[in-house]
Amino acid sequence: MDKEYLFALHDHIDGERIYLRHVLLKDAEDMHEYAKDEETTKFVFDRHESLEDTRKNIAKYFLSSPLGKYAIVLKETEKMIGTIDFRIEETHKKAELGYTVNKDYWGKGYATEAGKMLIQLGFEVFGLQRIFAFHDVRNPASGKVMEKMGLTYEGHYRTNRFVKGEFVDDKCYSIIKEDYFSE
Template sequence: MLQRIETERLFMRPYNVADISAVQNLADDKAIAETTFIPYPYTAEKVEEWINSHSELIKNGDVYPLAVVLKNENQLIGTMTIRIDKIHNKGELAYWIGKDYWGKGFATEMAKAMLAFGFNELDLNRIWAPVMKKNIASAKVMQKIGLTYEGTLKEDVLRWGSYEDVEVYGILKKNYIQ
């Protein structure tokens, strides 16, 4: 069972019910919801339901939704998730960071660690990430960690009455190792 993934400034660990209010306070932000697939408003009830689903998902090796915590302050700042497609041996990367923590390199740091986990621990062949086209910061994170742009899914998601293009980024294990 996955316990913890550490980086220089962060650690990632499974969520627990004590995290509900911190997640709700960080993620119930329209600025985050506008460029991610997070529900808005993000009520404490929705967060609790989400967190309660995790232990089974992790135990089954289907999804690893991890709390991202600043080591020095023991402060939860966001989420990093990898969803596993066992049939095709690939993982989908997804994350969000609280607005107060944007622009500090945390997303890049934790995404690099999740790539290492996906390729080295889970032995995936491919890791990919969908990014709303308007989420330029996330696209830059994907490029910094070695994922390459693979294409655009035109009007792929309906968000608040408007269709949004989604860019796909990906990397193969053989390219990651190089």
Template sequence: MLKPDFPLRTERLILRPFTDGDLEALHAFHRLPEVTRYLYWEPRDRAQTRAALKEKATRTTLTDDNHILSLAVERRDTGELIGDCMLHHLSREHAQGEIGFVFHPAHHGHGYATEAGRELLRLGFDELGLHRIIGRCDARNTASAAVLARLGMRREAHLRENEFFKGQWSDELIYAMLHREWTATR
């Protein structure tokens, strides 16, 4: 079981549970077509964002397989919510997890996704005791692939046209890291 001691602090970020007060900031980027281009959902209207936020706000603990920890990412210097990230506990038996992240485009290119991703890896490996963590992205999403590589995750697969996604066949990249690789980078 993992119940983090919130808020989690990195050099420039605070990762914390979502609250009702995050609606406007979350909607500011969940509504953008360029943000949802490679995600499983379309741009959200305010009601859809509110429903997503309500679900995210309940995801504060990992207690079993298939549970998801959803975290709001804010800048420490401004308190502004700039991203949305998650740690998915895929399997207790096999000690597997997955990380994911979505950031407001105004904050791309500053290393925030990498910094948040590193904290997700720390949570998964050091606190949850996972053996292996993956990150997946659409092969066209070169920015997300670059973040996963910067985290030290190795590209394990390029799945060709494995999903019919938003009206067309798309490729998926799978990156992974083992606990011993994480330990070696510390």
């Protein structure tokens, strides 16, 4: 698997209501809209204090190594409403999904649609064996999104991550190749 080449070939992925593309500096205002909100960022990253913070975050995290990191963009309005990451570990043929969506767009199925697009890419293009995702146990809504993506609950990981100055417990969900192709 040539991960970088395959990501480069799939830098724009069309869905039904959204498309995925690289995050760009021009997305700063749309990203800041949700990155400044404590409710949206509570379980994932530190809230951005200013638009400049958001621009710096885009440059440091998304532009410095863009492969596998996508903006979630509404087709109808061209508004960037969130991001989704697809972190592939080639040796073990597995990938981790991670996402953040503007709270104004929660409950509309956009994260589910984006996740399903990357799950399809992972199994059908990258030839992965396993795709998984974690969510903070205090955020059960994210677990429901993972189930809608087709992932199955695997277990509870105690003090799995250090986020915002504290260790947090996570729940893990996954889907394996055999389950994906049997659907």
